[in-house]
Amino acid sequence: QVELVESGGGLVQAGGSLRLTCVASGRMISEINVGWFRQAPGKEREFVASITGSGSGIWYGDDVKGRFALSRDTAKNTVYLQMNSLKAEDTAVYYCVADDFYAYVDTNPWDYWGPGTQVTVSL
Numbered sequence: 001q002v003e004l005v006e007s008g009g010g011l012v013q014a015g016g017s018l019r020l021t022c023v024a025s026g027r028m029i030s031e032i033n034v035g036w037f038r039q040a041p042g043k044e045r046e047f048v049a050s051i052t053g054s055g056s057g058i059w060y061g062d063d064v065k066g067r068f069a070l071s072r073d074t075a076k077n078t079v080y081l082q083m084n085s086l087k088a089e090d091t092a093v094y095y096c097v098a099d100d101f102y103a104y105v106d107t108n109p110w111d112y113w114g115p116g117t118q119v120t121v122s123l
Contacts, residue, residue: 001026001027001112002024002025002026002027002032002098002111002112003024003025003026003112003114004022004023004024004096004097004098004112004113004114005022005023005025005096005114005115006020006021006022006094006095006096006114006115006116006117007020007021007023007117008020008021008117009094009117009118009119009120010118010119010120011120011121011122012086012119012120012121012122013086013121013122013123014086014087014088014121014122014123015085015086016086016121017082017083017084017085017086018083018086018119019080019081019082019083020036020080020081020083020094020096020117020119021078021079021080022034022036022078022079022080022081022096022114023076023077023078024077024078024079024096024098025077027098028074028077029053029072029074029077029078029079029098030053030054030055030074031053031100032053032098032099032100033050033051033052033053033098033099033100033101033102033103034050034051034053034072034079034096034097034098035047035048035049035050035051035096035097035098035099035103035110036048036049036050036070036081036094036095036096036097037094037095037097037107037110038090038092038093038094038095038119039092039093039095039116040089040091040092040093043092044107045095045107046061046063046092047059047061047104047105047106047107048060048061048064048068048081048094049061049064049068049070049081050070050097050103050104051070051072051079051103052103055072057103058070059103059104059105061105063089064083064090067083067084067085067086068081068082068083068084069081069082069084070082079096081094083119086119086121087121088121088122088123089121090119090121091119091120091121092118092119093116093117093118093119094116094117094118094119095113095114095115095116096113096114097110097112097113097114098110098111098112099111099112
């Protein structure tokens with residue numbers, strides 16, 4: 001069983017930055033794949049980024065490439081999502097996810113989800 005807790009969301013002006021944090025417990029992040037999804041009001045959940053347990057593979061959604069960066073600290077069992085050049089359309093609830101085997105863009109295969117953290121980008 002994996003428990004995930006996100007933090008770092010908030011209100012930021014367009015063009016600004018935020019860093020989201022996901023702390024995992026129950027399993028080491030070096031053993032599982034961890035990712036981020038987001039869901040804006042009235043929209044489906046959207047893939048943001050993911051990293052494999054080995055750290056050798058990192059993927060980003062097309063809408064965030066070049067602006068967001070995923071990193072991790074295995075000693076703290078924590079994954080970070082650095083979000084730069086934020087836009088109004090980045091406004092959403094951001095979820096940290098984990099899975100033993102899956103590491104990609106589809107929502108359904110991810111087994112573990114955090115409760116989410118709200119990010120609001122104002123114009």
